[in-house]
Amino acid sequence: MSDEVRGLKGTQLYLNDVHRSFDGYKAINGLSMVITEGELRAVVGPNGAGKTTMLDIITGKTRPDQGRVIWAEHTDLTKLDEASTARLGIGRKFQKPTVFETHTVEDNLMLSLAGDRGVKASLLFRIAKAQKARIDELLELVRLTSARHRLAGSLSHGQKQWLEIGMLLAQEPKLLLVDEPAAGMTDAETMRTAELLRDIAGKRSVVVIEHDMDFVRALDCKVTVLHRGAVLAEGSLDHVSANQEVIEVYLGR
Amino acid sequence: MRILLTLTVWFGLLLASAASAQSLEDLARQLPEGSFNDRAEVVAKIGATGDDRAVGLLNALGEGELRVREADGAVIQVKGRGSKAVGYDPLTGDELGPVGSGSTESIRVNNSLRRAVRAAIGLLTLSSPDAGKRLAAANTAFAAPDPEQIEALDTAIAKEGDAAVRTAMEQARAAAVLASDAPGAEKVAAIGIVARRGGTDALTVLNPYRGDADAPVAEAADKAIAGIERAQQLWNVGQNVWFGLSLGSVLLLAAVGLAITFGVMGVINMAHGELIMIGAYTTYVTQQVIRTSFPGLFDWSLLIAAPLAFLVAGAIGVAIERFIVRFLYGRALETLLATWGVSLILQQLVRTFFGPSNREVGNPSWMSGAFPLGGLSITWNRFYIVIFAVAIFVGLLLLLKRTLFGLQMRAVTQNRPMASEMGIRTARVDALTFGLGAGIAGLAGVALSQIDNVSPNLGQSYIIDSFLVVVFGGAGNLWGTFAAAFTLGVANKFMEPFVGAVLAKILILVFIILFIQKRPRGLFPTRGRAVEG
């Protein structure tokens, strides 16, 4: 199997026949998927298709019962916890925006900056000029420069979504896992978010989980349809939406 | 000498029918006369009368309380000495008034006569019409084996109709045979009979023969003793299991209400122990009212107190939910602190009204005493508490699974917005659920008032244990609470003989702390909704 993986040059993430059940309910059932370096990928699927569980498995929050999750051609992610996968370069945005509400926007980004995450380093941490500049840059990117000193808890829903994306970017990850970023956003914000994610892709791999088909269309990328914990169809949005099975799953029998 | 005595008893038995011709009163009058041997014969005849009254007479003789009244030569029983001496009729026990010193003369007794008295008493009680007395006599004979009683026992065995009493008599005979100079083979057989009795008294009888000069006897005794000890160990295990179940039922009682408020609702109620205490005090007040106004109802007091305790504690629970907990949903740690405050206030209220000392709560007659089960002795109060705990548990399960309220409760805890959408009044369900948990704590208090000190501190001693039981079992899972309570109870009691009660408790605490690290969700985790702060 690992030979097969090695054969896939430029693979960022490789899931092979992953299974996971909860009390008999098969949340992930033989899921296989390949994400290449710099790829932007949308994952869609009805409720209960296993999208969030898939992210839990990739990030080490949940252990699969069976199957392999290979990172950058050689590291097995199934043995690692969240902090380790984060340190490898996987950033995750939650479905419900999760920022440090009692810290300022700036501190949120400061805490997310790539660097030594140890106890000692944190105690002795002094912010460097380059890091300050990076924070400025990110604030600009997620349009929160004016909110820099505000507490994150006081931001609007859409602003929190962006702050969280900004925090992800501050980690300098190789792969971003983004769970429903457009939820609760206005149309204009949604479009801007799609644009932002398209910009990020190329340098980094991005996996976006989304319900909103307009948003997926705006992403303009390869789409994977999940159903009952496995891949139902894969390809361009037009290709998968023409798939009879996909139509049945989405429109009901 | 011994043979002679045996003969006299034997003779007396032969003459049993003839002796009955002579009245007991006549025989009694003959007691002071003649030589010790003559009088031993009279004693044997008395024994042969089979008259119940004779036991008292012979006992008095053996104790040296029989005296002859000088005035009329009547045989009377005198109790007390000097100026306090009082005379009694030795046959009827009627009081005859004070006895002046020097107005009576003692009837002297020597060892051989005493032996004759004992043998006659044994014979009398062994032939008593009351099966209970015969059994008691057989047991007495077993505990103090006397070869001279063998014949009396033989006679009794031959007549005995009650199987249990006959077995006891046969065992007593075997013990007597062991004490006699019977041949080895007979003794080996006797050892077998004694061993079948089992228990500590059989060990006492057998122990002296371990090193018997007669090798087969010694060997048989060794084997029998080993067998009995094995059996005793088994019963010890049984005893520990019982104690453990008993402790487990107490833990279950204390925890099952918490399994509702903490396990199902996710609310930390630190006043849970005080609700138990309130239940105990409700029992106390109920009993006080019954004692002063309706003494005849005392045996019903617990059954009357139970619904009252449920209502009182339940009402307090509803009040706690409405006035405090309601404002703190979703803030588990704050709830913990606020309800701790409630617990302090409840404690102090009880202290103000009832005082700081223990209050006496009585056991109804049906909860007093004990009954034997094989080699175990089981007290009725513990027995009923186990039954009560299991009954409450089953009742609660049925309530949750089979009633509309149970359905609404589960609906609200699983998906509040959805339940609200469907027209369930969630606030009311919350209050009632909390009240239910509190009411069950009150019921627990009724039971615990029977085995624990009813004082304002009663609740404090249960709160930590009950939380640990619920957490160990897995919050939100009633069966988990059930299993955890009995597991911890039995484990605790099995450790106690080895390390002592306190250390056993410490070890259990440490075990649970480690266990929670390993499985934070407990023995039987519930899926989905977690109780987390």
Place this chain on the structure above:
Amino acid sequence: MASTSFIDRRLGVFLALLAVVTVGVPLANTALSPESGLHVPTYMLSLIGKYLCYALLAVALDLVWGYCGILSLGHGAFFALGGYAMGMHLMRQIGSRGAYGNPVLPDFMVFLGYEKLPWFWHGFDMFWFACLMVLLAPGLLAFVFGWFAFRSRVTGVYLSIITQAMTYALLLAFFRNEMGFGGNNGLTDFKDVLGFSLSSDGTRVTLFVLSALALGGGLLVGRWITMTKFGKVLVGVRDAESRTRFLGYRVEQFKLFVFTVSAMMAGVAGALYVPQVGIINPGEFSPANSIEIVIWVALGGRGTLVGAALGALIVVAAKSWLTSAFPDAWLYALGLMFILVTIFLPQGVLGLIEKLGRGRREQPEPEAVEAEA
């Protein structure tokens, strides 16, 4: 972040007041004549010294609860362990002046028929060793306990319950005579420390000043920890633990560090407390004691350090007054405090004061730590 100074107004005011007390109370005790209206009798001085120890204990708890969300219901255990470590030294100092006159064995050991000193009593005759143990005993317990608990992600109420079980187990253990810590009676009848009589005014003043310095030091250490990036991570853990993990922080290491530091701080408080009250017994391990610490912090204002110290001082002073003036009323008052503070005063007294002081300015931010201008 840049706009917040290390010693902000809140901490500055408190430290200034503390300095006044540290100098003023001993002066009022030694320099003023007993007839003077401002004279502070020695018992009063020791009483205040005891309060200062409690305040340090509250600061220790606030560090884990206020900043990291770990509601420890067992902090009294760390306090008691520090106290026992100091008590053991003071016991050894008694030497042959005990009732039994044994030069090595403390009285209770002679009474219980000990032949020789248990191994864990060795070394406590040396002051420096005892001081080391004041830090190590609670620190080690916290480290081992925390290592298990945080690694397996026991959080929230579950963690509170097992910390309570921990102190309860220790309570039961220390009650046992076989443990070798004086059982029920604990350790008492202390004579002197480093050659200074514990009953002399000079020693008492010194202990008082040390307690005040320890409180000040504890506040500064706490302030330093919470001002660093480490402290910000702690608050992150408190508010969004999973976010912190997904950013790559090993949450368990952060919790373990702060929990251990906090336990050591509590141990120091206990060690200063024991010579001033003259006894340490297993009652200090009782779960009710530990919960009471929580109300100090909650009442004062959690997540502020200064508030915790303030809360401790307010509550224990109220307790001293009420238990002598209206003995029955104390538990009612304490109970009501728990209820009212959690429902109506989530920011504590300090939050209330600052809210009033801020006047008509905009609504205070939810987290008081960073709300300074």
